[in-house]
Amino acid sequence: MINSVRLYYISCRGLVRNLARFEDAAGGSGLQIGACVEGAVQLSVPTRECQGDGAWGRLLGGCVCAPGHEKVGETCKVCSIGYFKPTNESGGCRLCPPKSTTGHGGAERCDCLQGYYRLPSDPDLLGCTKPPSAPVNVTADRHSSSVLGLLWDPPHDLGGREEVMYSVGCVEKRAETSSQWEQCREDVFFLPGSANLTTTAVNITGLNGFCDYRLHIRARNALSIYHGATAGSEAVITVHRWNIPMILTAAPVQEISVAQMVPAPRADRKPLPWLGLVVAMAGLLFLVIIFSTACSLHRHYSKNTFDPMIELVPINPGMAFRRAEEPEPGPDSRAEGGNGVEWVVQLLGPHSSRLLENLKEALVERRQLTLGKELGKGEFGSVYEGIFTSEENVDIRVAVKTIRVGIYTQEDLHEFLREAEIMRSFDHENVIRLLGVTLERGDSLTHLPMPLVILPFMKHGDLRRFIIATRYGDIPMFVPLQSLLRFMVDIAAGMDYLSSHGFLHRDLAARNCMLGDNLRVCVADFGLSKNVESSDYYRQKETARVPVKWMAMESLSESKYSTKSDVWAFGVTMWEIVSRGRTPYPGVQNHELLDLLMTGQRLKQPEDCGSELYEVMCTCWSKDPNKRPGFAALGETLKGLLSVLPPLEASEEAYYINQGLEAAACQDVGHSCASEMEETAAGNVYMPAPSCAPPAANRDLEENLEEDNYLLFINSGSAVEGD
Incomplete structure (x- = not known):
């Protein structure tokens, strides 16, 4: 007799992964369609297979946070006021650029503050700007009866933009007509011109000494075309007819006239017989002072001029x-x-x-x-x-x-x-x-x-320090995936050149790749390099410190190095770049690494790393060196991955990275910008091999861990921990 019946079945438990939610499903029920979490949009339909043993298969498709949202765990959080995110991506919300803000949360772009604007061609990441202020220190000099020289200095406030142009206008008041100002006659010419000037001087010809002139100098930038020249961008100077000495003053927007000075009648002047003698003595004293000053300056200059043969x-x-x-070296030494x-x-x-x-x-x-x-x-x-x-x-x-x-x-x-x-x-x-x-x-x-x-001189220093600084916010910017892939392409090209000329690097890592001011990466630090033109490999025999966590399996077990072992290190370098400077194999001791690799374990797929890019890394870590690709093939594969991403203009990329570096140098409000840049200069220069440099007291934890990734290999082939 049956007292009870119990039914058991296997199910795949509901879960949320990569912003895609999957509900409970019966084991073996096959392909399941997921849904994006709130605030996320799908790139392609997320699907996973519910297998017969109750385990979920590999995720296909996926979701990313919508514009105005950032990823927090497995949710998409609305950007706070003052922050924005313009595109569908997994990155975080960004602080609004200068002179802009948002009026609500979840913004896709920041609006300019009152009085500030953007050009239609300006990207959302660029701060808002405005037209320049007026030119300053306007002066005029009469060269002849009909020629006037006009000079000025650039505006104090350029409005946040670098470009500035000037235009000069002219109106006149004729003595024989009424008091109305009229446009200057056609025979008045401006040299080199009156519009789109990039210099701060102009000569005006064809002037009439019996007329008053009012000259307008307007400063303009690209915004002025769309929003018009403001009153604050114009300086005005008035020049009166020159039957009197000219006394000229100028101020922005404000007209300052020159009062007429009528000389006293000759009959009213009292003769001063000693005046000529005083003037002559004053002139002689002035010449003596000028001559003494010139001699002093010459001696000072000669004393401080560097002798090219003297060491500095x-x-x-x-x-x-x-x-x-x-x-000073004598004749014998020379x-x-x-x-x-x-x-x-x-x-x-x-x-x-x-x-x-x-x-x-x-x-x-x-x-x-x-x-x-x-x-x-x-x-x-x-x-x-x-x-x-x-x-x-x-x-x-x-x-x-x-x-x-x-x-x-x-x-x-x-x-x-x-x-x-x-x-x-x-x-x-x-x-x-x-x-x-x-x-x-x-x-x-x-x-x-x-x-x-x-x-x-490499302006931005080593690549690892740079991407760590961007991750921690020391450099307030986000390096896009396009830039990271371009870094990898550059390294692959450099390594392909070295391997084709018979060189083994043996210490390839992000810390040994330098970033120039043009944002191109150069492979550097050849302290462990070997030339193997006569052989396909090199076997380590002498004592040397080596980078354990970047070494291939055959290098760890047999001290054997080849181009394929450099390929392995390149895979680890790619992992460093896409993980934005994290130390490989965290928590794994150097002496444990070979056993871990022998069991088939490899570095895990970093967050925000696409499957295709991770597969490229995995090909570099094949146990059989012959199955690893060459650097030329790796470069072409990475270029293919880069080509499917939205293009990023090199000029924009350089602008934002340089802006970020300048902002990082000035972010400490307790110090001046100049002193802060001096203190952080060591982060933006070519440094010697990290494998040789002892960790400084102020290095962060990750940099101290990096030092532990080196072991001392002795000629017996075994490894012992270095000092």
Whole structure:
């Protein structure tokens, strides 16, 4: 007899993932259609398969937060007042740009404040601007009876825009007519013109000395075309007929006339017999003062003019320079050669001939280089900002790597110069190139030369610091996916160049990729690089510190490196970029990494990373090196992913990133903009290898974790933790 019947069934529990909601479904019921959460819109219909074991399959399609909403967990929250989001994307709400705001939450764009405007072509991310104020310091000078020179200075307030143009108008009042102002006659000409002027001077010809003239100088920018010139953009000056001395004044919008001064009749003047003598003595005294001042200025200038043969060294973190406190070299020292090559050959040891032969084309005169402030420190020494004067007398802003001051060995010197030797032949827009090397005599303790390696100055510093700063808001901007993909394309192009010339990088990471002022990425830091033209791989035998969490499996287990191991590191670098600077394998100790990789585990798909891009990363992490793609193929694949995204104008991208960097430098209200930029300058320069640089006391936690990702490999092939 049956007392009871219990039915059990397997179901897929309802869930919300990637802003798509799926209700409970019976196990094995097949494809289920989800719905976007409130405030989200679907890119394509979200679907998932409810499998027979009660597990959900892979999500297809998806949703993103609608304009005016930002993603918070698995919900879309309305943007607060003063914030906006213009497009369907997973990014957050953005603060309204300057001189704009929103009147309600959930705004897609910010409206300009009263008196401020946008051009139709201005993007929503650009702040609102206004027409300029009036020109200032307007003066006039009569060159002849019919020619007048008009001068002025730019407006104090440009309205937030960079462009400014001027137009000049003229009205006259004739003595023989009534008191009405009329347009100037046709024979009055303005040189070089009267409209669309970009200079602050104009000559007016064809004037009549018996007429009064009123001249209008209007300042304009692109907004003036759409909103008209305002009264505050115009300055007016009145010039009276010149049968009297001209006394000219000017003010914005305000007409200031020159009162007529009638000279006293000649009969009323009393003769002053001593007046001529006083004037002559005053003139003579004036000439003496002028001559004395000119001599003083000449001596001061001569005293402070830099001798091109004298070394300049930094004396503080600012941009000041002073002469090095060294005796001037005598004839004997100069006879040793301009670049010190002869005596360096004797001091560098048995390998000096090959090293110097390879660096011969890169050697430059020390007098061509001026050192400035210190930018950072590394294993070998410091990095300074500098000015390099080329043979064509062109000054170039550069970064200069120096060897540390004090006792160091020939081995240290060889290792320092070896990186320059590797870089000497590099010529690619995505690879840091060597500008020059100088060799000068060192101190009396070591008698070794003090080399200086000259590299391009990279304005925005290393890529990892840059994207971390944007993530934490230190740089108040959002770097779009298009820019991140372009960074990856640049790195792939640089690595393809290196691999095609037989070079292994062995330390590829976001921290070793530099971002220039044109927002192009250059691969840098070749301290671990090897030339393997005669072989397909390199096996590590000597002691060296290596970047564990960027290393391929065969490098960790066998100390074996090849182009395919650089491809593995490129996959990790891509992961760093799309995760906006996060440290790979968080929570995993260095000694645990190889075992984790051997079990088939890899870095997880970052948030906001599309499936197609993640699949490209995974191809770089294949256990079999032969199955990993080459850099040329990776570059083409990334270009394909970039091509399907909305185009982003390079000029707009550069404008917003530079604006963000300037805002970051000035965001501390407790300091002046100039001092704040000085304090943060080290974040925007070419730095030495992070693998060599000890963590500074003020580095954030992520940068300290990065230091732990290096192990010391010894020639037995095993790894022990470094100091």
